[in-house]
Amino acid sequence: MNDRKTTIQSFLADAGWAQARRDLLAGDASNRRYDRLTKTDGSTAVLMDAPAEKGEDVRPFIRIANWLRTQGASAPEVYAEDIDNGLLLIEDLGDDLFARLMIQTPAMTHTLYIAATDCLLHLHKAPPPDLPLCDADWLTEAAQMVFDWYAPDSRAAAEFNALFTPLARALDNTPRVNILRDYHAENLLWLPERSGSARVGLLDFQDALQGHPAYDLVSILQDARRDVAPQIEAAMIAHYIQYSGQNDAAFRSAYALLGLQRNLRILGIFARLCLRDGKAHYVDFIPRVWGYVQRNLDNPALEPLAEVLHAALPVPSPDFLEDLKARCATPPKP
Numbered sequence: 001m002n003d004r005k006t007t008i009q010s011f012l013a014d015a016g017w018a019q020a021r022r023d024l025l026a027g028d029a030s031n032r033r034y035d036r037l038t039k040t041d042g043s044t045a046v047l048m049d050a051p052a053e054k055g056e057d058v059r060p061f062i063r064i065a066n067w068l069r070t071q072g073a074s075a076p077e078v079y080a081e082d083i084d085n086g087l088l089l090i091e092d093l094g095d096d097l098f099a100r101l102m103i104q105t106p107a108m109t110h111t112l113y114i115a116a117t118d119c120l121l122h123l124h125k126a127p128p129p130d131l132p133l134c135d136a137d138w139l140t141e142a143a144q145m146v147f148d149w150y151a152p153d154s155r156a157a158a159e160f161n162a163l164f165t166p167l168a169r170a171l172d173n174t175p176r177v178n179i180l181r182d183y184h185a186e187n188l189l190w191l192p193e194r195s196g197s198a199r200v201g202l203l204d205f206q207d208a209l210q211g212h213p214a215y216d217l218v219s220i221l222q223d224a225r226r227d228v229a230p231q232i233e234a235a236m237i238a239h240y241i242q243y244s245g246q247n248d249a250a251f252r253s254a255y256a257l258l259g260l261q262r263n264l265r266i267l268g269i270f271a272r273l274c275l276r277d278g279k280a281h282y283v284d285f286i287p288r289v290w291g292y293v294q295r296n297l298d299n300p301a302l303e304p305l306a307e308v309l310h311a312a313l314p315v316p317s318p319d320f321l322e323d324l325k326a327r328c329a330t331p332p333k334p
Contacts, residue, residue: 008049011087012037015080017045031056036092045079050086058088061206065090067129067178073119074191074201093201099185099226108190110232115200116188116220117236121243122197124213128178134211136168143261145268146313149275156312163304168261171212171254179211180204183219185226213244214255215262222259222292224266224285256299263292267313271324278329286316286324 012018020037025046031054035047050056058081068075076091098116102109132138140161147157182204189201217240221233237255241248266289270282293313297306314320 004051007082007085008047008087011080011082011085012047012089015089017047017089020045022047037089044092046076046090046092048088048090050088052084052086056086058083058086058206060208061088063129064178064180064205064208068123068202068205071123071126072196072198073123074189074194074198075205076201076203093189093191093203096190097186098188098190101190102185102226109229110235112185112188112190113220113228113232113236114239115190115197116183116185117217117239118243119197119200119202120183120213120216121240124177124244126178128176128210131178131208131210133176134179134209134215135172136165138209139168139258139261140165143264145272146264147268149268149271151313153312156308159308160305160312163308164261167257167301167305171257174212174254176210177213179209179215181207181209181216181219183216184223185220188220212254212258213240213246214251214258218255218259218262222263222295224263224270224289224292227288253299253301256296256302259292260296260302260305263289263296264309267293274324274328276329280325280328283321283325283328286321290316 009018012020017037017039020039022035022037025034025036031051033049035049037045037047048058048061050058050061062078062081062083065075065078069077074093076093078088078090080089081087098112102112143160143164144157147153147160180202187203187205189203191199191201217236221228221236237252240246241251267286270286270289273279273282293309296302297309
């Protein structure tokens with residue numbers, strides 16, 4: 001038994017779960033792994049395995065989970081922790097992912113998106129915890145991923161930065177909220193037995209920042225992994241504006257700018273996951289993300305950025321995507 005397995009077994013023994021059955025629940029694009037633990041009496045919990053030696057840190061998860069729960073949101077309760085070894089035993093919120101339910105029961109789609117939007121409205125009423133800022137500098141730097149991996153071009157990056165940064169700087173005066181950053185249908189769980197915003201179970205929020213209220217709305221409505229009907233997107237934006245009291249024009253402009261930034265970053269991340277990490281399946285999501293980039297560039301305020309990006313970024317044609325996959329790194333061994 002290797003050292004990691006021994007460490008995990010000791011952690012589970014101390015927490016009273018050593019004899020529980022372990023089943024892989026999920027992995028993600030990082031180094032974290034999640035296993036469902038099931039005792040003979042049917043009770044369950046989730047083991048988060050986030051090795052510190054691979055750059056993971058469970059402390060932000062604990063901190064944000066506690067803050068979310070104080071706001072009445074359904075973040076998993078932390079039952080046991082071993083911070084040094086990157087191990088947490090957390091509440092099992094079930095299997096009813098929004099993404100899964102939308103496929104199984106399409107009639108629920110509108111209800112689920114309303115619930116997700118209402119959850120953001122609820123959370124955005126609270127002053128955010130003391131977190132790093134998602135400000136103009138952060139947004140500009142994060143967008144560089146597209147020029148590092150999807151279309152390496154330092155000159156285009158400089159041209160983009162010169163135009164993008166002042167637009168992003170204008171958002172810095174907006175009151176900030178807690179943004180969870182990976183707020184999308186595969187990270188939300190339906191908990192209908194709970195009430196209000198607690199009906200939305202929250203996962204994968206450890207990278208939270210303080211940022212603009214439109215950021216997480218973009219995250220769920222311009223979902224890299226699934227199509228969102230334009231009428232759903234339009235309805236949720238209108239719903240958020242109506243119940244938040246945001247200025248309509250200003251919020252929509254911010255939504256387009258943040259949507260552009262987020263999707264440029266995702267293009268770079270997906271290319272990197274293929275080229276560096278050997279995870280070729282992320283390439284299949286690129287055309288959808290490209291569509292979001294184009295949709296956001298349709299905003300008249302972003303016309304100068306559109307000129308730079310249309311010249312710098314290759315269209316993800318079948319030939320381009322095939323070439324990208326051909327250059328993928330050797331997949332890592334399980």
